[in-house]
Amino acid sequence: MSRPTAFIKHSLNWTRWLRTARADARRGPVLTTRHIYILPTRAGAIYGTIIIAMLLGSINYSLSLGFVLTFLLAALGIVCMLHTWRNLAWLEVSHCQASPVFAGKDAALEVRLKESSGRMRHAIYASCESCLQPQSTDVPPRQSGTITLIYPTTRRGWSEPGRLTLFTVFPLGLLQAWSYADTDCRVLVYPRPAASGSSHATSTDQAGKGSRDSLLGDQDFAGLRHYRPGDSPRRIDWKASSREQGMYSKHFQGEPVSSAWLDWHETKGTDGEERICQLVRWVMEAHQGGGRYGLRLPQLTLAADRGEAHYHRCLQALALMELPT
């Protein structure tokens, strides 16, 4: 799409002029009366058309009971409007979070809604601009309900889904009440790992800090374990894998004994993003291997360590890394 049409489309998107509920010091965004909008759905428009047809028919045939039913259905629509509105009103978006994912994978946004009016809330939907599909939940009185939204990611770094849309068509589906809520929801997107071919081992410079495979060579073979993503292809026991079902990789006793340094300057290529991807692959492999590893980036050095927390710290550093110019 060219830039002018995008600009026009953006300007014509009237919903951005609508109010958005925001969090305050004590609570998450609360969908108060000022934040709820309501419009008929397509089904509501059909319902309205049918009521008008019924009204004209009743006038034409002087059907008193026709008037009764027409007005009953019209009143039902009006009452439904209040119920739809009330189904959404005063909900609080108490919580919104997502675990980090690799770029290209889908993040799961967990949106928690808190009910404090003592009413059952039925079929509350949440969606966001770039989420895949609205999802819904029921919120029992004075309790919480959780909606998990699928949020596709493309680029590394912090990704913000933007304002959430909360909406409902319950009870009759004739009207849709909706609200926007600004949450502090953001997803940490790790860079996409490079293809497993670009293992650290293939690009080692043997001098100095040493690379992982040189360490592994000294270890005693301890047995086979199921292949895990990130295992080096060098360690895959191809014979065993063809004999048995599934993939196996060799596992070495006592490994690793010393730490490996994963260095920005060891990555190949000219494209900075590509190089980050290679580092991610190395971090994954090092983590899989279970050894200690450190990460050395142009602006940041993470001391060698092991474990989940360290792994995520490294990935976060890579996700947020600024490319040297």
Next chain:
Amino acid sequence: MSVTRHALRNFTPQRHDVIWLLLSLLAVWGLHIAHLPLWINGLMALIFGWRWLIESRSWSLPRMPVLLPLTLLGIAGIVASFDGLFGRDASVALLTLMLGLKLLESRTSRDFMLVIFIAYFLTVNAFLFGQSMLVAAGMLIPVTGLTAALIGLQKPQAASDQGLQLRLALTLLGQAIPLMLVLFVLFPRLPGPLWGVPKDSYKSMTGLSDRMRPGDISELSLSGATAFRVSFAGAPPMPSQLYWRGPVFGYFDGREWRADARAAYLPRESLSVRGEPVRYSVTLEPHNQPWMLVLDMPSQLPEGALASPDLQILAREPVRTRIRYEGVSHLEYTLADQLSPVAERYLLQLPQQGNPKARTLAEQWRAQLPDHQAIVEAALRIFRQQDFYYTLTPPPLGANSIDDFLFNSRRGFCEHYAGSFAFLMRAAGIPARVVTGYQGGELNPVGEYMIVRQSDAHAWTEVWLPHRGWVRVDPTAAVSPSRIEAGIASAISETASLPLLARRDYPMLRKLYLNWDAINNGWNQWVLGYNQQKQAELLSRIFGASFPLSLLTALFIAVTALALGLISWVLLRDKTTRDPLQQVYTRFLRKMARAGLQQAPEEGAQDFSRRAQQQLPMQAAKIAAITALYLQLRYGRPSAASLQMLKRQIRNL
């Protein structure tokens, strides 16, 4: 619109949604089953069964190659059954069929919703066939069912509570009813029709016809349906004076009496009245003919009515809805003291041939008897003295029907007597005509009004005598005086063939019936008959006669807004602030905030208390006590006394 673009409502309905839909559609079909042709009912039963099998056996829905021929065949069937696709019966049949076929191809919740909307529309069509209280009550079942089905479709989560759907549907409808009443009473009413009404819409209406053949009125007498109801301003006249004037027939073709086109161009007959007027108001059931029944002889024209030269009172349009009008009549009158030669010629018309015996008899009277009065007496004497029978089931008559009746069968109903009497009079040179209408009526003590039924249908004659004008002569009275004095039930021996409610042999049943009729009358007057005129009447009763109708729209909007505001207030109050415990605890939090301590969003009451106790060691004991009391009130057994205690403690903090 960007907020609704999501395809969220297109999921596959669950088993219970299908059950709800099928059951409520069965109820809608139930409203129509009596007036749909057998083959459509059979087809609908098949479709319902099929749709259920699709659901229960997980069959696939029929595709276009099945549905299209089925649709075309259905339409062809309707065209064949009803001679076309237009008209009330055909369109209702078509709508029913379309609903069934749409049901067969409904897969998603959106399809289901469309089916429900069509079903709502089909429900309102049931009122074209009848608007009794029973139908009104019957309507509530499908409407509740359809609404519950609609609610079920909005919940994608599995295992939704069945009771909830029904409860919520009843709640919504219950809350809609007050608003509906406001709309019904105040919505500005327009006089219909806006466009043409299919002719067959009224074909089931019974009433007096525009012609009279032997057997017509006796057939009508078999109907127990109400023709009209009358309430008199004063005491009702004697039963023998209750002649309700309907169509007047001045032309005889040898077989049937009818009004000739010439009748409308005759000079208007003059009416002079004596005595006190009888004032009454009539609520006339629709009968698809223009006659407005009035008491003989109407001295004032009801509003909006026309009068023919021979004083039939006619509406401008065939009466197709229940109408109400005020009548004024005089029981003593002189109608047409002069008869123009044109009128006389018309009123002496007889076919060239036929009925020779009757003609001969009339000629004899004309030759032998001194005046017209004597001829009338002579004719009535025949009916009185020879063995004529008054019966609902007379034998069929031959080609010379008058001769056959007078000289052979001598069994007949009022139309036989009136027709043959008028024939004899004309043959004897006396201008005569047949008047049809109703005779008598039953007073309902419950509602203090009179019910006139189709079984009271009657025919009599008027003869024109010099200086006296038109004189009503009822030959039936000569044969069976009790018919006129006490009604049809006392005059007919074979009462079994009369409608149950025209008979006199079940007093309890009659009493029940009269009560029921009084309720029905109220229903007719206030619900079914609520139109522009009634609306104006009601408003002037509430706001005084000077209420301008132009303000109706404003009033309507104001009251609707008021009702809406009231319902909104009940529904939309924010109950979050109504939790008293939370209010008290918030006071505590505010006090703490002033001391520089904010409760963090994720922090529970206990954690906050621990932090606060550390930060404010001076108040630690009080903070601990308040928090303990708060937690006990929140999660333990609540009581007003300890809430007061909590309030006090917070105040002392």
